[in-house]
Amino acid sequence: MRKPLSVKALETFGRTRLSENFFMRDFLYSEIAAINGLANIPDDPDLAIAAGTALCENLLEPLRARFGQISIRSAFRAAEINHFGNQHKLNCAVNTANYAGHIWDQRDEVGRMGATACVVVNSFIPYYERTGHWEAMAWWVHDHLPYHDMEFFPRFAAFNLQWREMPERQIYSYVPPRRGRLTKPGMTNHAGSHADHYAAALAEIVRKL
Numbered sequence: 443m444r445k446p447l448s449v450k451a452l453e454t455f456g457r458t459r460l461s462e463n464f465f466m467r468d469f470l471y472s473e474i475a476a477i478n479g480l481a482n483i484p485d486d487p488d489l490a491i492a493a494g495t496a497l498c499e500n501l502l503e504p505l506r507a508r509f510g511q512i513s514i515r516s517a518f519r520a521a522e523i524n525h526f527g528n529q530h531k532l533n534c535a536v537n538t539a540n541y542a543g544h545i546w547d548q549r550d551e552v553g554r555m556g557a558t559a560c561v562v563v564n565s566f567i568p569y570y571e572r573t574g575h576w577e578a579m580a581w582w583v584h585d586h587l588p589y590h591d592m593e594f595f596p597r598f599a600a601f602n603l604q605w606r607e608m609p610e611r612q613i614y615s616y617v618p619p620r621r622g623r624l625t626k627p628g629m630t631n632h633a634g635s636h637a638d639h640y641a642a643a644l645a646e647i648v649r650k651l
Contacts (some may be wrong), residue, residue: 443487452483458491461498463506469494469517469559474527474534482520484547490518493546493557497605501587502559505603508586510565510651515600517559519544542606543591556590556606562598565647570599578643580613580624581636 446452456467475482484490506512519527519534524545527534534540541548542556549555566579576599583589583603590606594615612626625632 443491445485445487446483455483455487460491460495461503464494464498464502466491466494468514472516472519472523474532475520475523478526480520480523480526482518482523484518484520486547489549489555490547490557493542493555493605494518496555497546497557497559497603501583501589501603501605502561504587505561505563505583508582509563509647513562513564515560515562517544518546518557521545521548543602543604550606554607556604558591558602558604560595560600560602562600565651566643567598568650569643569646573643574617575643576601576615576617577620577624578640580615581639582644584611584613584625585636585640 443455444451446455456465456470458466460466470482472482474480502512519540521537524534524540525537528536534544537545537548538551542550542554543558546557563579569578570576576594579599579601580592580594583592588605588609589603589611590609591602591604592613593602594613594617595601596617599617610627611632613624615621615624
């Protein structure tokens with residue numbers, strides 16, 4: 443597929459169905475692009491679609507099936523958009539660090555395909571706001587889904603959820619007071635079941651769905 447350079451081509455690209463409940467258009471909005479008059483369009487649409495499909499089918503659809511509605515806070519960034527955000531200190535890492543992350547249409551330094559979306563699990567918000575226990579969602583995903591990386595943020599327990607080939611499975615938090623690394627390969631808490639961290643939250647959420 444060629445890079446969409448017309449309204450019709452972009453419309454067709456945006457209507458690409460990545461999975462049962464998600465379309466490419468769901469992941470294209472960028473505040474950086476909108477406010478600065480830039481186009482958030484991939485240079486390699488086919489790779490972006492392949493990576494986005496894997497993200498949706500392996501992570502977002504199972505998450506939605508268990509917890510209901512998911513809101514996308516941010517997702518795909520064209521390399522130009524990400525570079526602009528990094529240069530202007532708009533919470534974007536350098537491009538090479540975001541390849542196979544927010545930049546879906548570039549492989550990482552070892553050739554892995556990947557994609558990231560920052561999501562909010564709507565049904566989890568009341569539990570999180572009452573308890574501050576973002577770890578419940580982190581450990582549930584860790585135990586059930588083939589994620590590569592998660593990063594949690596304070597508002598609504600939004601988190602970057604990343605799929606990548608040959609996943610490393612590590613979790614980081616920016617939520618005070620427990621900022622820092624929750625787990626990564628080699629840490630003693632990485633293996634085994636973590637159900638005691640999320641059983642109560644899951645029961646509460648499921649009752650209300």
